[in-house]
Amino acid sequence: MSEAILDVQEKPKTGQWISLSLQHMFAMFGATILVPQLVGLSPAIALLTSGIATIIFVLITQFKVPAYLGSSFAFIVPIQIATETGGIGSAMIGAMFVSLVYAIVSLIIWKTGYQWLMKLLPPIVVGPVIIVIGLALSGTAVDMAMTIPAGEGSAYSLLHFSAAIVTLLTAIICNIYFKNIISLMPILIGIIIGYLYSAMIGIIDYTVIQEANWFAIPEFLIPGVDYSFQVTPTLLFVMVPIAIVTISEHIGHQLVLGKIVDRNYIKDPGLHRSIVGDGLGTFISSLVGGPPKTTYGENIGVLAITRVFSVYVILGAALFAILFSFLGKLMALIETIPTAVLGGISILLFGIIASSGLRMLVDNGIDFGDKRNLVISSVILVIGIGGARIEFSESFAIEGMALAAIIGVILNLVLPGLKKSELDDGTE
Template sequence: MDEKVLDVHEKPAPARWIILSLQHMFAMFGATILVPQLVGLSPAIALLTSGIATIVFILVTRFQVPAYLGSSFAFIIPIQVATQTGGIGSAMIGSMFVALVYGIISLLIWKTGYNWIMKVLPPIVVAPVIIVIGLALSPTAISMASTIQVGDEKVYNLLHFSAALVTLAAAIICLMFFKGIISLMPILIGIIVGYIYSAFIGILDFTKVMEAKWFEFPEMLIPGVDYDFVITPTLLFLMVPIAIVTISEHIGHQLVLGRIVGRDYIKNPGLNRSLLGDGLGTLISGLVGGPPKTTYGENIGVLALTRVYSVYVILGAAVFAIAFSFLGKVMALIATIPTAVLGGVSILLFGIIASSGLRMLVDHKIDFGSQRNLVIASVILVIGIGGASIEFSDTFQIEGMALAAIIGVILNLVLPGRTNESLVDEKE
């Protein structure tokens, strides 16, 4: 392991502190603002809640885990579906119940240990569900990249598609041919290059930027004020099962982060504390109208590259994110990003999500010569991507990736021949 520059509890000098924290903020910036753009939420509230959630996470984990919490991509489709059926308030309610699941799982791990959750969520279940998330989003990415809204219809537009392709090319070049911090920010770099190209071809509208105030309070969604707090079985089964994936993602990030900084975060401060911190961040976000949260691989990459593990640098990034959310001009500028540009980075990002599921299967050496593994993966993929649903009434429906995740867990538990394969290696 390379020698650390700053350990977890060390503080950098003020000037260096600012630079390092801004670096972390920009590493997560592109992905965090992309999620609200896709689901109809405010980018400002996404930034605000990511900063608050990160601070809460660090407090709950007793200043031991230098992790940043950003917007979760796993909930994009569930939020879109919930919004279509019950309004954006339904998505926020669902997010709060996801946070409740985190709290319950955290309590169970605290009382009984973490081995049981590893058996419920082995790679053969988690990896295909991650693949489903990426591939199920692919039509959205292509539609955003290549079409424009004309009346009630979406029409193919080559000019806009060229903006998407330029954006995609910039992100790929950033990822493949650059090293250092630049290689960790392909989404942000792609958006910037695509935005400049969009200005060149004349598809930008700066009216909102001119009208925006320099200082503007983020647009919040408060339960009981902006929407009625109505809970339905369909809402719960639409959002809550996705926690299967995000909890697995959380465990994976804690393992990788622990290896980088030379600590065992599964045991200290404990998976129960880190999950609780993640859940509380998601709960607070849902209460004010932000998307669900998750730890971010981009920021873990920055830690590995810089070898600066200071939790205070992460806190600084959270403070900067909160400050940026109140800059009305900046948020209005973000709102002018063409849909085609967002579609361009989405093509890469959603593909990477799906590919990360494939990578998990390879890394854990999943044997597809086993009929058991073949059955579980096949059923999850077809049900999830095909959009299968179970409908008992107008108010109770389970569909898509939520149904795929539930069935995957059930198949893993009931089919014979279960192995000890786990998200956590035995040596952990």
């Protein structure tokens, strides 16, 4: 392992600090603003809360973990379902309860250790659920790419589809053919090139930019002010089970990040601290109208390439995100991004999510010659992608990926053949 240019606790010089922090902000920028646009939230709030959540995370992990928290893609479908049934406020309340799950899990880990969690969420459960998350969104991505937005006719448009293709190809080329930092920002670069192409073919309405102020307060959603605080069983069962996936994702990121910076983050500052930091970031975000948060692989990739591990650089990126969220013209510019461009980049992003589930299965050597593994994965995939639901009443139902995740965990625990040997926690 090559030596760090700046270690975790080291502070860079001012000029270097600014450039390195901006680099991290742009690495997460495209994905972080895409999520709120897909679920009807404010991109400005997403940026603002990503910065706040990151600062909270760094404080709770005692300035030991250089991780950036951005918008979580795992919650896109649950937020959409919650919004359809009870409004966007329901989704925010659901996200608050997800953060409560994080707090409970971190408390149990603090008292009992983390091995039980690794056994409860093995790759044969988490992998297929991640695949479901990606493929369940595939129809949304394709519709966005091929059609004119609803307000403009909602019909198939080859012109709009061409913008999606240009965006998609740009992201692919950046990811495959370029090295270093460019390869870590295919989302942002794809959106920029797709936007420029869309301007050339005349499918952008610039009115909102002209009307926007240079500085603007992000659109907050406060419980009790902008929506009523109402909790239903359906809401809980739509949102809360997704914590199964996001906590697994969190553990994976901590293991990978620990290897990059040559530290054992599972033990110090401890998985309980990092999970509660992640959960508190999600709670604060949802409290003001932002999407749930997760540690970002894009920023871990930036750390790996630059060998700059300084947590102060991450904090700088968080401060830039907060600053950018108040730039009204910039946020208005983001609003003008054509739906087709977002659809094009979503085709790649959602496919990568599904493929990362496949990769988890491959990396962990899951044997599909084993009937047990075949049954668990098959049931999860069909229930999740097929949109199965269990209705207990008109106001209480469990469906889709939430139902798939719950059934996957249950099958893994009850089917014969569960290995009793200790799992490799990856921390040695």
